Amino acid sequence: xRNRKLTPYVLVLPAWTWLALFFxxxxxxxxxxSLTTGNVITGxxxxxxxxxxxxxxxxxxxxxxxxxxxxACATLVCIAVGYPMAYWIAFRGGAYKSTYLLLILLPFFVSxxxxxxxxxxxxxxxxxxxxxxxxxxxxxxxxxxLNSAPAVVLGLxxxxxxxxxxxxxxxxxxxxxxxxxAAHDLYANRVHAFTRVILPVSLPGVFxxxxxxxxxxxxxxxxASVLGGTHNxxxxxxxxxxxxxxxxxxxxxxxxxxxxxxxxxxxxxxARALGTERVMEVHA
Amino acid sequence: xxxxxxxxxxxxxxxPPRRAxxxxxxxxxxxxxxxxxxxxxAPIAFMVAFSFNDPAGxxxxxxxxxxxxxxxxxxxxxxxxxxxxxSLTIALLTMxxxxxxxxxxxxxxxxFSFRGKQLTNLVMFAAISAPEVVLGAxxxxxxxxxxxxxxxxxxxxxxxxxxxxxxxxxxxxxxITLDPRLEEAARDLGAGPWQTFRLVTLPMLFPAIxxxxxxxxxxxxxxxxxxTFVSGDVTTFPLWIWGATRVGIPPQVNVMxxxxxxxxxxxxxxxxALARRRGGG
Numbered sequence: 001x002r003n004r005k006l007t008p009y010v011l012v013l014p015a016w017t018w019l020a021l022f023f024x025x026x027x028x029x030x031x032x033x034s035l036t037t038g039n040v041i042t043g044x045x046x047x048x049x050x051x052x053x054x055x056x057x058x059x060x061x062x063x064x065x066x067x068x069x070x071x072a073c074a075t076l077v078c079i080a081v082g083y084p085m086a087y088w089i090a091f092r093g094g095a096y097k098s099t100y101l102l103l104i105l106l107p108f109f110v111s112x113x114x115x116x117x118x119x120x121x122x123x124x125x126x127x128x129x130x131x132x133x134x135x136x137x138x139x140x141x142x143x144x145x146l147n148s149a150p151a152v153v154l155g156l157x158x159x160x161x162x163x164x165x166x167x168x169x170x171x172x173x174x175x176x177x178x179x180x181x182a183a184h185d186l187y188a189n190r191v192h193a194f195t196r197v198i199l200p201v202s203l204p205g206v207f208x209x210x211x212x213x214x215x216x217x218x219x220x221x222x223x224a225s226v227l228g229g230t231h232n233x234x235x236x237x238x239x240x241x242x243x244x245x246x247x248x249x250x251x252x253x254x255x256x257x258x259x260x261x262x263x264x265x266x267x268x269x270x271a272r273a274l275g276t277e278r279v280m281e282v283h284a
Numbered sequence: 285x286x287x288x289x290x291x292x293x294x295x296x297x298x299x300p301p302r303r304a305x306x307x308x309x310x311x312x313x314x315x316x317x318x319x320x321x322x323x324x325x326a327p328i329a330f331m332v333a334f335s336f337n338d339p340a341g342x343x344x345x346x347x348x349x350x351x352x353x354x355x356x357x358x359x360x361x362x363x364x365x366x367x368x369x370x371s372l373t374i375a376l377l378t379m380x381x382x383x384x385x386x387x388x389x390x391x392x393x394x395x396f397s398f399r400g401k402q403l404t405n406l407v408m409f410a411a412i413s414a415p416e417v418v419l420g421a422x423x424x425x426x427x428x429x430x431x432x433x434x435x436x437x438x439x440x441x442x443x444x445x446x447x448x449x450x451x452x453x454x455x456x457x458x459x460i461t462l463d464p465r466l467e468e469a470a471r472d473l474g475a476g477p478w479q480t481f482r483l484v485t486l487p488m489l490f491p492a493i494x495x496x497x498x499x500x501x502x503x504x505x506x507x508x509x510x511x512t513f514v515s516g517d518v519t520t521f522p523l524w525i526w527g528a529t530r531v532g533i534p535p536q537v538n539v540m541x542x543x544x545x546x547x548x549x550x551x552x553x554x555x556x557a558l559a560r561r562r563g564g565g
Contacts, residue, residue, distance in 0.1 A: 008396035012404060015389035015448050022423060022445040023411050029426035085320050088313035098559070100317065102552050107324050109548025110331065113508045113522040114541045117529060118327035121334070121345045128330070128347060161324065211413060219415030222508060226529070236417045236509075243424060243513065256421045263415065 034253035044249060056254035060238050064255075067235040068262065070149070071218030074156035078164035078213045079206065081157065086165045086205075087198075090172035101169070104162045112159060116226045119155055120146060123227075147229030155223035160216060164209035171205030172198070207274060215263055235259050328545060335538035342532030354535040358543075361536055367524035368540060370436070371505050374520065378443040378504040383497035385444070386451025387489070390496070393452060394459025408449040419446055420513030427514065434516035442514045443504040450503065451496035458492030498551075505544075 034052055038044035057064070089100045107115060121127060123145045126134070133139045145151055179201065183193040221236030228234075235255065242252035334344050338351040359365050393404065411419075423442050427434055466488070470480040508522040515523065525537055 008392040008398035011388040011392035011396075012398070012400075015385040015452065016404065018385055018445060018448060019407055019411060022441055023419070024407065026422035026426040027418075029429055030422040033425040033429060081320060084313065085317050088317050092311065092313055099556065100321075102556065103321055104324065106545075106548065106552060107328055108502060108506065110328050110541050110545050111506050111508070111522050111525070113525050114331065114537070115327050117525065117533065118331045121343075122327055122330045124343075124345045127345045131346065158323070158327075161320075215413055215415050219417045220509075221417070236415075239417050239421055240512065243421060249425065249428060252421065253425055256418055259415070260418050 030253045030256060033249055034257055036250045038250075040247045049250065052250045052254040053258065056251055056258055059251075060235065060255055063233055063235045063238050064258065064262065066232070067218045067259070068266070070153055070156060070224075070232075070234060071214050073153045074160065074217040075164075075210055075214045077153065077157035078161050078209065082161055082164035082209070083168055083206070086168035086172060089165075090169050090175075097173070101166070104165055108162070113222060113226075116155060116159065116222055119158065120226050123151070146227055147231070149228070149232055152223050152228040152232050152234075155227040156217040156220060159220075159223065160213040163212035163216075167208035167212065168202055168205040171202050175201050203274060207271070210270065211267060214266070218263060219259060331538050332542045332545070335535060335542045337535060339535065344533060344535050344538070354539045358536055358539045361534065363519070364521075364524055364534075364536060364540070367519045368521050370518060371521040374436070374440055374443060375501045375505040377440050378447055379497045379501040381440075382444045382447035382451050382500040383493060386448045386496055386500070387455050387493050389448065389452040390455025390492075391459055391489075394456040408452060411446060411449045412453075416446075416507075416509035420510040423510070424513040434514050436515075436518045438514045438516065439511055439518060439520070442510050443507065446507075446510060447500035447503050450499050454496035454499060455489060455492045458489055462488055
């Protein structure tokens with residue numbers, strides 16, 4: 001009997017230790033680092049310098065706002081593009097549902113960085129797409145897609161689209177088809193059946209999708225570096241540079257915390273507005 | 285796979301009765317879905333095509349002519365080979381360690397109720413949804429404060445950390461659907477707890493453990509953002525590509541990308557075939 005009671009703790013212990021040591025403790029470590037002052041040469045002293053946060057926000061509010069708006073735009077693109085696709089696969093995919101899902105996931109076998117760089121080559125100013133269009137005079141000679149805000153947003157949407165499609169598909173697939181039948185029996189037309197029955201049922205899936213696209217897109221810096229040129233840097237680029245190039249760790253840690261806080265506030269506001277409770281269960 | 289879909293697309297292919305009234309209409313949803321899939325595959329098609337290109341200069345962006353030269357000289361860059369070897373070994377280690385820890389965690393979450401279960405779920409949820417930049421920055425901060433030199437092993441540690449929750453979720457989903465009566469039957473037939481686990485539970489969980497492990501492998505080999513923070517002087521495949529962008533990416537990168545994609549494609553097709561046979565048999 002005693003054994004049985006201990007079993008779950010024994011099972012959980014190794015993973016818990018790992019997550020505690022390398023996830024929970026480091027978040028605390030970063031918090032502590034964000035309140036220090038000093039530099040790489042003299043070392044960093046804990047001075048509870050709350051001013052670091054003022055510096056972080058004051059110097060980088062532009063990149064912060066840009067990141068959040070790029071993330072929001074990319075998320076909207078993902079919903080607009082992904083919802084109809086998830087809908088079609090769930091309701092009309094028939095025997096090939098799993099094949100379609102696999103096709104959506106297959107691009108992941110090519111490295112994220114490589115796919116993004118492929119986009120850059122694909123869309124380059126005189127590359128395989130723009131080159132011929134310019135040759136036949138459809139586009140002016142100076143036309144460019146790269147190094148613009150839309151290029152970054154579309155790159156982000158491209159890279160994270162599957163994370164929107166899969167959760168929406170999952171709720172629609174589980175949905176009881178009798179609900180739609182009942183709506184039709186009660187004289188709902190197709191628009192009403194969608195807006196009053198299907199859409200509300202699918203909202204938890206959309207929520208999970210938003211969570212899984214908005215967070216990583218707002219914090220990404222790969223797309224901004226590869227597709228955005230020098231004028232579209234996001235907060236991720238700043239964090240990376242401050243940590244790895246400037247070694248300005250306290251400010252870097254502060255910016256990271258500001259980003260984390262803003263994302264948390266955003267997600268919880270959205271959860272409240274949507275009325276989706278038990279956020280975690282939806283996600284898992 | 286295209287042939288599959290074409291046969292399914294034939295209009296009289298016995299539509300389910302409820303949808304019979306839609307028979308005459310064009311199924312725009314199908315064209316739409318394929319258009320989005322085309323978008324998803326466009327850069328990959330480009331990558332594969334340009335692994336056969338014979339570029340004139342350093343930049344492999346305009347089509348010049350067909351060649352197999354890069355396949356014959358796929359391993360011409362020793363640094364790139366090392367980076368690829370690092371990526372593969374790190375991904376394997378991550379698969380084994382995260383697979384093991386995640387399986388135990390998933391088993392506990394799916395089968396037992398225990399004190400701290402809610403907290404465990406919360407931590408897993410946070411680890412999965414936290415942006416990679418935050419995970420990488422937090423780990424680097426802590427390594428810096430503890431004077432740990434970053435490199436190969438810190439990368440493995442980081443990869444296991446962000447993969448373990450994904451494995452646990454995959455395994456938990458399977459544990460929940462297991463029929464507890466099968467284990468009870470084994471007990472009734474005289475098997476001890478360990479024997480029951482080894483001979484009954486584990487084989488039933490095996491597909492989920494494999495799926496979780498492969499997911500960990502895929503997440504690890506693909507990771508760029510966390511790795512940049514914790515890898516120190518060690519270079520992985522994505523990091524090497526990133527470094528090469530400034531000087532022009534050699535076509536060997538397209539070759540390796542294509543080979544990785546081919547491996548993924550083969551695994552996916554085999555997986556589908558096995559699932560079909562299991563489902564049919």
